[in-house]
Amino acid sequence: MISLKSVLAKPFAKRVYKSVQKWANKPIETQQKVFQDLINGAKKTVFGKDHDFSGIKTHEDFVKRVPVRDYEAIKPYIERVVAGEENILWLGKPEYFAKTSGTTSGVKYIPITKPSIKAQVNASRNAILFYIHETGRSRFVDGKMIFLQGSPVLTKKNGINVGRLSGISAHYVPKYLQKNRMPSWETNCIEDWETKVNAIVEETVNEDMTVIAGIPSWVQMYFEKLQQKTGKQISDVFKNFNLFIFGGVNYEPYRAKFENLIGKKVDSIELFPASEGFFAFQDKQNERGMLLQLNSGIFYEFIKVEDFFNENPKRITIRDVEVGVNYVLIISTNAGLWAYNIGDTVQFTSTKPYRIIVSGRIKHFISAFGEHVIGKEVEEAMKEATINTNIRVSEFTVAPQITPEKGLPYHEWFIEFENEPENISDLASKIDVALQKQNTYYFDLIEGKVLQPLKITKIKKNGFQDYMKSIGKLGGQNKVPRLSNDRKIIEVFHQLNLIK
Template structure:
């Protein structure tokens, strides 16, 4: 029998579904309205005055007046906001700063305003409601749900609360979910990640867990600890666990490992959240890609990734994007980010409605020899090579080897195996062939004897976790880069098997 809560979830889900269809069916008009609203609201800010917002009428005007900036380039404005000045990037002051550890610029302070905060909360809620509407499954709302996240403890800086995005969002869990939510506030506040996961295992073991969510690599750590403690598959420990919600990285490289840990298949929902905005969520179980949030106070521009480093790359709106092209995503938001380069690359899987997959990072690629291999390509190559095999991979990263002791240069794949292959060179050959198929530049360099085929270096079990711990990035929202254009991660890497 359905409880009141799960019975009410279905009509609510239907209402939200209709609301979403409304803007998804008018994508260009929706984005134009967002654009005009953003410009109007920020005309009297310091940034708006500096960039002559008052005379911006359309996207062409915006492109002429507002150059693309990453965090470093926007920093002079952000520093004024952090110092407590008002009306700089957006009217008034932000209500939060999401503090993130930037890979190049140290700590970043990303503003969140009272206008931008609701979309961070609503998008995650709507993802679950769209799933209920599509599948008719609402029973899980009666069970316990967990989100593996950062500490919710916030500090204050010049009148603005400061913390990790996941910790900020923890303050906005709706009342009707408070009783269902784990871990407890006390456990969530534990800073040391391993201690925290141990406490979460103790807290969740006796509960009826129905939803588990977080970044796959850290959920894996939680699942492994559950299995070590109970000697059972996660699906046997939590018999009603049927929905896994994840974001931050591609799930495919983890899927086989997760199904083995859980012991059965469970439905999953992919999210695309960031401190800068909640950009997309999976709206259909059997469609590839996530629905781009066009009505959330974010105006999107796109630049073809292979043109991004040109002197004057063309900036287009969703009206002109094509399916299957790798784009750098540029955002302008009601938190005061303008023509801001997140560093993410996306690919559209559909333009009716607009759905995207995250294909990688514009900084995370290998082009040491002109091959421009991206994250999506290495993940797909790995996925294809593992298909129909009993090999399973815990984690991996790829780096160029420019000066080998002998022979031609090559790509070096550092792989931590759960189940090892009998023959590493056979696996390396399969991955390499898949990469050549996907990337013509790489194919030409192999055929032209500029590069030799890739080589695999085995990483010892738990090696990548030890590495992340050593650089202070264990747990939370931290992710291991899938590939790099240098050998910073793997130079003097002590975790090789």
């Protein structure tokens, strides 16, 4: 029997789709209006006065007055907001602080205002509505839905609620979905990730789960525990499960493993949320990339990755971006972040409309020898080398080996296999060739005998989970860095005896 809820979802989805098309079809004008609204809205703030917002009329004016900053550079302003001062980065006080654990900054407090949380909630809702509008499928709204997320328990700091972004978002689930949401509030509040996942398995195993969402690595853990409990593939446990929603990392390295765990192909929707804003969502099932959210109180600037570490790299707007170029994403928002580097790199797949993919992290790269290898390139190389094979990879990371016991330096790939290759050297060779095709610097270093081809080191089963647990980052929104420019992660692997 078709419910009223699933019937009403379709006209609602159509209305939202038309509304989004209005700004998507006027991208330059939309971003210009956002820019003016942000500058006008913050003229009377401490930051606005410090940077002469009253004199800003154009993007060029903004570039001259407001330098690109990361969290460390904007921290003196944020500390004043955390201390309870008003009108520092945005008028009044923020509604929330999203608490994140930075690798270099310790705990970060990212301000979230009423308009910025509203934009976050609307974007995540719209991603599902776009899927309904495109496919005509809405029956899933009658089933149970789960988002594997951090605890929704919030604390107070000088009158401002503090929590993880996913925990804050849990307070904004629409009323019409409240009965469908899983797990229970009590289970969601469990802090220890392994205990929480076990409790979620117990609560959901006999339910009609239709939508499952979360970071792929942690959803994989949930699926594996379900399989251990039932001895069945996920599609046999949840016969109506047909939609997987994910964000935070590239799904491709996990796809083969997921399809094996699930037992069938399911539709997926990719999201690009962060504590600093909800930047994009997948608007078409058969188009590569996610629709950039140009009307969400965020003004975007872009710097070419290869220019980023120059003294004065050129900052451009969407007007001047090109398809296929790697850019560092710089944002200014209605939560009071200004010319802020969130650390992600993106690539445009289309400019009509503006769609992006996340290509990596500006801090997560290997350039120990001048090769500038980024996350997207290693993921593409892995995908190309394992496609149409029985090889299944659970997780991997890459680090440089600068001082090998013998021979030339090389890139070392640390891989946890679900299904190992018969010939590990053959796989290494295929990955290496695929990486050379994508990155001319790497190709030149191999050809010039500066580097030797990459080597693979196997990691024990659940080794990456054990690593994340050892550094207190198991579950939630935490992700294993795909690559790094040093061997700090690898040192921990050795300490924990995780090398196979």
